[in-house]
Amino acid sequence: MNHASPLELSRLRYQPPLPRILLSLEHLGLRASSPSELKEGCESIKQLFPRTYNQGPILFAAGEPEAKSARLRVGVVLSGGQAPGGHNVIAGLYDALKELHPGSTLLGFRGGPAGILKNETIEITAALIDNYRNLGGFDMIGSGRTKIEGQEQLLASLATADRCALDGLVIIGGDDSNTNAAHLAEFFLSAGSKTRIVGVPKTIDGDLKSREIEISFGHDTACKVYNELIGNLMRDALSARKYYHFVKLMGRSASHIALECALKTHPNLVLIGEEIAAAKTILDGLTHQIATLITERSAAGKEFGVILIPEGLIEFLPEIGSLIRELNTLLAREEIRTEVDRLSHIDERISVLCGHLSPDSALCFARLPYTTQAELLFERDPHGNVQVSKIATEQLLIATVTHELAKRAAAGIYRGSFHPVHHFFGYEGRSAMPSQFDCQYTYALGYTSALLINAHLTGYMATIHNLTQPCDVWQVGGTPITALMQMEERKGKRVPVVKKALVDLQGPAFKTLVRNRARWAKDDLFGYPGPIQFTGPQEVVGELPLTLILESQGAGTIA
């Protein structure tokens, strides 16, 4: 850290407060609920997780400790994409372990779950963690996307846990990583291992959420980074009065980020993938919707605006979804790939492929703009699958809207001038310095993970309730991961997975959008949140995600 910036140096000195209940571990008891409080029985899950299924959620509460504070050896791993606050989970975990017993040891597995399989560890010392407190990124120990799924990997993990003599293993990850954590917990119990498994809910996408998990960490900070930029673009659009900004936002499976950003910044239009899927809207329909917005604003003298688009949009459009599936099947065939690849001209490749597609998909493909066709043809993984994340949906929409506006101009319906600019905000938000909320939330999650391990619990996710209240009165506990799981089809097989939370079209956050969006389309009620602040008035520094506030008003806290 010899080149730390002034702000980093300042952040390193910040000590996140702890929920009051965690301040005196000698008087920290446990309150357990019965499993039935959480969910109806799910036979398949129960059968697959016989040892970890019959657990209930727990809350820490003042009382007699279940287990006395022990000297613990714990491992920690970061799994999947970066989310702001990862380092603070580890800091909270470290501080709690040392508070429980000064002789405790924390090992970080390097480069994600692969580090477990290969037993690559680094000891987390005070000197090391003190260089990363309250900072973004996962670079202290790295992360990775290796999954721990099959028998071989479970056995390798067990061998590592044994060799490291781990009392516990904390897995910081999203829905897939927590699914893996549930398998590990069950497997370790069946093998008689002493290593307890605790998950921590991480994902900027916000799709690891349920009654038990109010929010995943990192979502707040990432949205705040995007909102700073969206607000800046809005102010710029309103000043220059001649650009339409098409902003694609990270979040492939769910549109939580787009929704939270819209609630804070009030764009002229935000597309919500879940709504588009439910309405079976096609590209033509979307194009008309956007062109009509632009036509109406132009008639009101406004040749500018801001439109938010979720990254996963293209897969929610039924005809493009079908086309992608057909292309994947076609390009998986060796002879087709050879036929296409030997053609030097792109136009010829397109003709050949169109000949093999169903008439609907051929028409859909033929009508796509040139660059999108090229992306569908060339951005393929080694199996021939189209890489959806590389399709520039924001540019596709710009192309179709430009075409539609030209038609309207020719028909005399539209007289404006359309200057689109496209953006993709994603990577910028994943490793940002965590907001006050994410600093405190992740520190408390890490701290709680140590306490769950100390209480001999396994297969739990660390959970914190009451998040819209000051940190002081947060409720701290754990939820059995199996209680968050359901059976889903993956690659043709029914498997148990932690459920992904999509945007609830009946929920208070989406309904707030619906109530306001007609005004946001016409009037320019843009919000300018500005950059994340770490010191200053609490109403600035402590701003919470609007989705969290709206959803907490609908629901209660668990008793």
Added chain:
Amino acid sequence: MNHASPLELSRLRYQPPLPRILLSLEHLGLRASSPSELKEGCESIKQLFPRTYNQGPILFAAGEPEAKSARLRVGVVLSGGQAPGGHNVIAGLYDALKELHPGSTLLGFRGGPAGILKNETIEITAALIDNYRNLGGFDMIGSGRTKIEGQEQLLASLATADRCALDGLVIIGGDDSNTNAAHLAEFFLSAGSKTRIVGVPKTIDGDLKSREIEISFGHDTACKVYNELIGNLMRDALSARKYYHFVKLMGRSASHIALECALKTHPNLVLIGEEIAAAKTILDGLTHQIATLITERSAAGKEFGVILIPEGLIEFLPEIGSLIRELNTLLAREEIRTEVDRLSHIDERISVLCGHLSPDSALCFARLPYTTQAELLFERDPHGNVQVSKIATEQLLIATVTHELAKRAAAGIYRGSFHPVHHFFGYEGRSAMPSQFDCQYTYALGYTSALLINAHLTGYMATIHNLTQPCDVWQVGGTPITALMQMEERKGKRVPVVKKALVDLQGPAFKTLVRNRARWAKDDLFGYPGPIQFTGPQEVVGELPLTLILESQGAGTIA
């Protein structure tokens, strides 16, 4: 402002401090220097500006006031692209005018210089300006790119100044707008108008800079916004260890933004347009340079990195510059445009155009990636000119580097995996909330503009020296705009223009880059500046542009 964010509300309450010298206007005198102190005589400029040329720079200093504080009517206009701090120039101007005389009036011209031509004004009241203090954007009165150049426009401006009975007109703009300001000042004097013209140096690009102007406003904030994002990407790259981020940064004529960002964030590579032009580097050379960086990092186990690219790069490459000029000439010919436009297949269009190009340019064009060819063909303005700003240089480099790495892989020289991600950071920074430096600098510039008008000076730019010192001891004054001008060829004619400052390859900022860049390429000494902070430790809130610090160490302050 009924929907202002918490941070906006907090920023509205901020009162920028003033340089000490401006605190008591009753004792504010003037110290004038003779013109020769600034520059050698330039005969053409002298002849074109007979009334405003023979002026010297002035400094405000304790003493007897030149002119007593008067009730003034002043107009203000924002010209060109947004830059953070524009609203604070107007706030400083407003506050100074009211301090000089409570009966003074400030009129804002709407939508940029066109507002002067059409006499569209809005009175700046306390209620209005209080909604925009310390906030970004130019939306209070808008901006525009209309130029005031010809006789007709000068006369229209004079008519407006007369009708509004203006004592002064403040033009907030870049080099072109200040060139226009110089013409207006000379013309108004020749017409016997009482309206004094004062310019304010604005541009995020940083290319309005000289011995007399330490920095233009907005550059600091824009760079800080980009640096926040670049730092976030670096932290993400170092965490994920699998992406190369190609970041294009705004700044077409000069690479000051790329240089300042590099000095703060230490990328693995930064391209500086001025250096590339001086070395006559061609695209092939650049491609090899980048591919070699990636190859060497890959050999060291690093499949990630961050590369900064100035927006104007493509024009600095000699062979692409020639190609663009040839294409412009070709596509200006009606018969060629017709021939090309009637072809439906893009490949055919390319063949036809290549047939008309010189052999060198045809080869250059043929070797460009497909999307760049398409951009060169389709992104044309109504005159057939290629729109350079729409060429995605960052994607062009990704394409050529991908191709080169594939060749190296085939030859066994490179064994890595290359996952590039491209970004363009520009619009995000133009309307951001101004940093403390830009808040204070612009407020002082606005305040100074009022004092220059009150002192009956015209054809001056407000200038502030000693900027690396606390605001308290800043030196405040004005520089004759003509002293910043030189004769240049524009559209085949020699005309007087305010000189654009390019990156000085012998200057201390560039030399600092040269001294460090070999280490930055190999080691990952990334800097993480984080988001702009408005409260907190002064070493965080008051951070200055590194270029400004380095250049001030080389130069002295004027006496």
